[in-house]
Amino acid sequence: MSDVGRLAGVSAQTVSRFLTGKGYVHDETRVRIQAAIEELGYRPNRIARSLHIARTDTIGLLSAGVMNYGAAQTLAGMSARAQATDSTLITAHVSDSADHDPEVARALERMLSMQVDGIVVTARYGDFGRILGETVREEVPVVIIAGRPLQLQDSAGADSYEAGMLAMQHLLQLGHRRIAYLSGPADSDESRERQRAYEDALAAVSLPVAPIIVGGEWNSAAGYEAGLAHDLRDVSAVFCGNDELALGFLAAARRRGISVPHDISVVGVDDMPEARFFAPPLTTVRFDFAALGERAFDMIRRRVETGLRQEHLVLPAELIVRESTAPPARAHRRAR
Amino acid sequence: MSDVGRLAGVSAQTVSRFLTGKGYVHDETRVRIQAAIEELGYRPNRIARSLHIARTDTIGLLSAGVMNYGAAQTLAGMSARAQATDSTLITAHVSDSADHDPEVARALERMLSMQVDGIVVTARYGDFGRILGETVREEVPVVIIAGRPLQLQDSAGADSYEAGMLAMQHLLQLGHRRIAYLSGPADSDESRERQRAYEDALAAVSLPVAPIIVGGEWNSAAGYEAGLAHDLRDVSAVFCGNDELALGFLAAARRRGISVPHDISVVGVDDMPEARFFAPPLTTVRFDFAALGERAFDMIRRRVETGLRQEHLVLPAELIVRESTAPPARAHRRAR
DNA sequence: CACCAATGTGTGAACGATAACCTACTGCTC
DNA sequence: GAGCAGTAGGTTATCGTTCACACATTGGTG
Numbered sequence: 001m002s003d004v005g006r007l008a009g010v011s012a013q014t015v016s017r018f019l020t021g022k023g024y025v026h027d028e029t030r031v032r033i034q035a036a037i038e039e040l041g042y043r044p045n046r047i048a049r050s051l052h053i054a055r056t057d058t059i060g061l062l063s064a065g066v067m068n069y070g071a072a073q074t075l076a077g078m079s080a081r082a083q084a085t086d087s088t089l090i091t092a093h094v095s096d097s098a099d100h101d102p103e104v105a106r107a108l109e110r111m112l113s114m115q116v117d118g119i120v121v122t123a124r125y126g127d128f129g130r131i132l133g134e135t136v137r138e139e140v141p142v143v144i145i146a147g148r149p150l151q152l153q154d155s156a157g158a159d160s161y162e163a164g165m166l167a168m169q170h171l172l173q174l175g176h177r178r179i180a181y182l183s184g185p186a187d188s189d190e191s192r193e194r195q196r197a198y199e200d201a202l203a204a205v206s207l208p209v210a211p212i213i214v215g216g217e218w219n220s221a222a223g224y225e226a227g228l229a230h231d232l233r234d235v236s237a238v239f240c241g242n243d244e245l246a247l248g249f250l251a252a253a254r255r256r257g258i259s260v261p262h263d264i265s266v267v268g269v270d271d272m273p274e275a276r277f278f279a280p281p282l283t284t285v286r287f288d289f290a291a292l293g294e295r296a297f298d299m300i301r302r303r304v305e306t307g308l309r310q311e312h313l314v315l316p317a318e319l320i321v322r323e324s325t326a327p328p329a330r331a332h333r334r335a336r
Numbered sequence: 337m338s339d340v341g342r343l344a345g346v347s348a349q350t351v352s353r354f355l356t357g358k359g360y361v362h363d364e365t366r367v368r369i370q371a372a373i374e375e376l377g378y379r380p381n382r383i384a385r386s387l388h389i390a391r392t393d394t395i396g397l398l399s400a401g402v403m404n405y406g407a408a409q410t411l412a413g414m415s416a417r418a419q420a421t422d423s424t425l426i427t428a429h430v431s432d433s434a435d436h437d438p439e440v441a442r443a444l445e446r447m448l449s450m451q452v453d454g455i456v457v458t459a460r461y462g463d464f465g466r467i468l469g470e471t472v473r474e475e476v477p478v479v480i481i482a483g484r485p486l487q488l489q490d491s492a493g494a495d496s497y498e499a500g501m502l503a504m505q506h507l508l509q510l511g512h513r514r515i516a517y518l519s520g521p522a523d524s525d526e527s528r529e530r531q532r533a534y535e536d537a538l539a540a541v542s543l544p545v546a547p548i549i550v551g552g553e554w555n556s557a558a559g560y561e562a563g564l565a566h567d568l569r570d571v572s573a574v575f576c577g578n579d580e581l582a583l584g585f586l587a588a589a590r591r592r593g594i595s596v597p598h599d600i601s602v603v604g605v606d607d608m609p610e611a612r613f614f615a616p617p618l619t620t621v622r623f624d625f626a627a628l629g630e631r632a633f634d635m636i637r638r639r640v641e642t643g644l645r646q647e648h649l650v651l652p653a654e655l656i657v658r659e660s661t662a663p664p665a666r667a668h669r670r671a672r
Numbered sequence: 673c674a675c676c677a678a679t680g681t682g683t684g685a686a687c688g689a690t691a692a693c694c695t696a697c698t699g700c701t702c
Numbered sequence: 703g704a705g706c707a708g709t710a711g712g713t714t715a716t717c718g719t720t721c722a723c724a725c726a727t728t729g730g731t732g
Contacts (some may be wrong), residue, residue, distance in 0.1 A: 001718065011682050016720060024680050041473065046449040047383040047392065048718035051687045056383070058450075072408040079429040083443060088450055091427045093415040107419060113382040114394075114424055137377065220613045244610065251613035274580065277556045277587035279615035337688065347712055352690060360709050384688035387717045679728075686721085694713075701706085 001044075007036035019044060046088075050115060058088040059300055060111035060119040064104065064128075065096055065185075066218060068244065069272040070158075070289045071122060074145065077293025078120065085301065090116060101131060108135040116140060118300040123189070129153075141303040143296055147189030149312030154303060156296045156313035160190045160269075163285040163317040164197025167239050167267040170283070170319055172205060175327045176237040176265060180210040182226055182249060184218045184241035191241045194269065198239055210235055215245045223248025228256065236264060236328035243268035243275045243284055250278060250324070261326035271320050281322035287315055337380075343372035355380060382424075386451060394424040395636055396447035396455040400440065400464075401432055401521075402554060404580065405608040406494075406625045407458060410481065413629025414456065421637065426452060437467060444471040452476060454636040459525070465489075477639040479632055483525030485648030490639060492632045492649035496526045496605075499621040499653040500533025503575050503603040506619070506655055508541060511663045512573040512601060516546040518562055518585060520554045520577035527577045530605065534575055546571055551581045559584025564592070572600060572664035579604035579611045579620055586614060586660070597662035607656050617658035623651055 002012040010029060017023040018033045025033070036042070050056040061078055063071050075091065082089040092107035094100065108131070111119060119136065121128065122145040129152065136142055144155045171179050181198045184191035195212065202209055213230050215222040223245035232238075240246035246268035253260050260266050260280055268275060271286035292315045299310060338348040346365060353359040354369045361369070372378070386392040397414055399407050411427065418425040428443035430436065444467070447455060455472065457464065458481040465488065472478055480491045507515050517534040520527035531548065538545055549566050551558040559581035568574075576582035582604030589596050596602050596616060604611060607622035628651045635646060 012719085013683080013721095014681060017681085020720080022720090024678085026680060029680080043445070043449050045387075045451060045718050046446075047451050048387055048687090049720075051381075051384055051387055051689090051718080052720045054687075067408040067412040072403040072411075075408075075411075075427070076403040076429050076431065079427060080431065083428060083430065083439065086446065088446060089427055091411070091415060091425055092419060093412050094419065095412065095416065103419065109379070110382075110422065110424060113379050115381060115383050139379075220610050224613060247610055247613050251615070251617070254615060274556050274583055274610060277560060277583050279587070279590060281587070346710095348689085349691095349713080350711055353711080356690080358690090360711080362710060365710080381688050384717090385690070387688080387719090388690045390717075674732100676731080677729095679726100681724100681726080683724075684722095687719085688717105690716085692713105692715085694711105696710085696712100698709080699707095702704095 001042070004033065004036045004040055004042050007040065008032040054115075056088070056115045056117055057086065058090055058114065058116045059297065060090045060092070060108075060114075060116040061122075062104065062107055062111070062119060063091070063093045063122045064100070065122075067093060067095075068218060070242075070270055070287070073289035074122065074293035074296070077290035078297045079293075080290070081294045081297035081301075085297075087301070090114060101127075104128075105131050105135050108132070112136065112139060117304045118142065120145065120296050120300050141300060141307075143300045143303065145292065145296055147191075147193045149314075154299060154310050154312075156292060156299055156315070158190070158287040158289070158292060158315045159317050160193035161197045162314075163269050163287070164194040164239070165201055166285050166317055166319040167194075167269065168198055168201035170321065170325065171237045171239065171265060171267060172201065172207075174237075174265065174325060177207055177328070178210055178235050179207075179237045179239060180213050180230075180232075180235045182213045182215050182223060182238055182240040182245050184215055184245065186214070186216065188218070194239075194241055213238070215241060218242055218244060220244045220248035220251070224252045227252025232258065232264060237325070238264060238266050240266060240268045243270040243272045243282060246275075246282055246284070246324075247278055250280075250282075254279070261324050262329055265325040265328070267325060269317075275320075276322065278324070280324045283322045283325040284320050286318045286320050291315065337378070340369065340372045340376055340378050343376065344368040392424070392451045392453055393422065394426055394450065394452045395633065396426045396428070396444075396450075396452040397458075398440065398443055398447070398455060399427070399429045399458045400436070401458075403429060403431075404554060406578075406606060406623070409625035410458065410629035410632070413626035413631075414633045415629075416626070417630045417633035417637075421633075423637070426450060437463075440464075441467050441471050444468070448472065448475060453640045454478065456481065456632050456636050477636060477643075479636045479639065481628065481632055483527075483529045485650075490635060490646050490648075492628060492635055492651070494526070494623040494625070494628060494651045495653050496529035497533045498650075499605050499623070500530040500575070501537055502621050502653055502655040503530075503605065504534055504537035506657065506661065507573045507575065507601060507603060508537065508543075510573075510601065510661060513543055513664070514546055514571050515543075515573045515575060516549050516566075516568075516571045518549045518551050518559060518574055518576040518581050520551055520581065522550070522552065524554070530575070530577055549574070551577060554578055554580060556580045556584035556587070560588045563588025568594065568600060573661070574600060574602050576602060576604045579606045579608045579618060582618055582620070582660075583610075583614055586616075586618075590615070597660050598665055601661040601664070603661060605653075611656075612658065614660070616660045619658045619661040620656050622654045622656050627651065
């Protein structure tokens with residue numbers, strides 16, 4: 001910066017004023033400084049700046065688990081807002097592994113020592129709270145992307161419960177009476193919320209819950225295995241925790257000669273871009289994950305600037321009816 | 337740091353020695369310093385450190401276009417290596433938009449002003465080189481993830497040409513003679529390399545190239561549109577630029593009553609986890625994108641440390657034969 | 673014509689850390 | 703017992719920037 005000043009015939013301080021826009025700089029001086037900057041190819045050093053002002057305009061994003069459609073879109077949305085606000089996004093993705101917790105803790109420590117202004121976390125399981133408490137210790141604000149509102153922290157998330165309700169109401173309206181739930185990971189809030197909606201929706205019309213089919217993972221392989229392993233004779237519809245599980249389930253049904261939607265209706269959640277092209281095209285519940293990322297970013301920034309705690313931000317769900325659902329065949333209606 | 341020193345009865349410098357491991361610190365002093373660190377909850381400030389040592393252990397990842405399976409896995413792989421080497425990953429994802437180029441330039445500028453040690457770029461189109469030249473100007477090393485080796489920069493990438501060859505040889509061995517290529521974006525190196533392999537493979541056995549089917553995007557919707565729009569009567573196999581295009585194409589074929597693989601064989605590229613569960617399960621060419629991200633990260637780090645320019649790193653492709661390919665039906669063999 | 677506000681610029685200290693340099697003590701060797 | 707290597711720790715300057723403050727000039731006002 002002092003090189004620029006020297007070339008422009010002023011002090012470094014005046015260059016700083018020019019760049020930050022604070023204080024008076026003569027118009028002619030501005031021109032000379034601008035010329036000097038370009039001639040020298042000078043680029044301000046943000047970390048030196050941050051050292052002084054104790055703010056980095058940097059947000060950390062910690063994601064865990066599988067980098068699937070939703071996570072990737074959320075990341076893209078956050079990045080878009082970071083670009084737009086001239087902020088920097090630091091990401092750490094820790095996949096499921098043996099010693100998951102210490103890795104998460106280390107990633108958080110690293111972000112903090114990089115002086116991030118705030119952190120957004122996509123929480124896969126509830127115990128995240130403990131690690132956050134131990135490492136972040138209120139040093140910077142945290143926003144958690146979670147399946148349900150959290151009391152202790154700001155949170156944002158897709159409305160998994162509503163998604164479950166929309167899916168179930170659709171199936172119930174079609175006339176289904178024996179509906180199964182194909183779950184995601186047992187420790188996932190999203191999966192649990194969808195299951196809770198599943199149970200509530202059935203209870204509301206006094207129908208029994210079918211045994212939960214445990215997928216265990218958010219992927220197609222889990223849906224396929226579950227679809228093969230399970231006795232589906234007295235079930236006329238399956239509500240799948242997400243689209244990938246649904247895809248696997250569709251493949252299993254095809255292999256077993258079960259026709260969708262004639263024999264069994266299938267509903268997913270997410271509306272990944274591929275869902276429209278499944279066989280048959282999948283009825284599902286859409287979330288706008290990119291918007292979730294954008295909102296989460298704005299939320300953490302606002303929190304950084306105002307310090308005000310905010311509510312749980314809920315991303316609306318939208319039912320997308322395609323061809324994987326239909327009224328139950330007669331055999332099933334009788335089976336009830 | 338001086339607070340820690342004061343509490344431990346030493347100077348800040350000794351605390352620094354303790355933390356960096358350089359120089360002698362008495363064992364008893366170590367214990368006192370460690371205790372002071374824990375009592376105060378002290379955490380070293382990496383950016384202050386960086387200011388002095390002129391190194392941030394930070395790598396920037398710039399990705400462009402759609403955040404699909406490959407891009408997400410590459411990111412996850414890079415993040416994994418960043419964790420393992422105690423480095424920080426700064427990401428910027430710029431989606432296709434009206435003024436794409438200035439956005440890319442701004443993202444790069446931001447990374448440079450954050451003093452990244454190096455940058456990894458997933459280049460969607462060739463003109464990236466110009467922007468890189470204008471903004472990065474050799475200030476830090478750059479590794480480009482590209483569909484083909486680049487002369488001017490270090491590069492890494494999936495071997496798209498080999499992928500194309502594997503797919504085509506598979507189809508040719510099955511006896512197909514009229515094979516079409518369903519392309520991705522026209523400005524994508526990956527798509528062009530796959531097309532080049534397609535043309536070379538046909539030329540090698542003196543077969544004519546079928547008119548190229550232009551998908552235009554790397555997504556299922558493009559594959560679907562193309563699959564509906566195109567006259568496929570004299571084609572017995574389609575080589576799709578990636579799995580998503582293939583999924584869309586499969587859906588279009590189903591809608592048109594074209595049976596896969598009986599009437600038409602379909603091959604994709606990527607082997608996304610869902611491909612195994614398409615209807616029918618997709619024959620495709622697998623890439624290990626997570627490994628690509630890992631290798632690209634190691635490459636940029638090595639380049640930062642040694643300054644040595646490296647070769648183009650090529651990620652091998654592996655043919656995965658499933659049920660979307662079969663020998664051509666008799667009608668087609670005669671049509672030749 | 674002295675005074676004041678507005679404008680324009682420079683000086684020194686500080687942000688949190690590290691490196692170079694310096695001091696001091698111990699124990700061993702010749 | 704002088705010299706030296708090894709150990710332990712303090713002092714000072716510095717990285718690139720910003721802030722608080724001081725200073726200088728201008729033009730208008732009472």
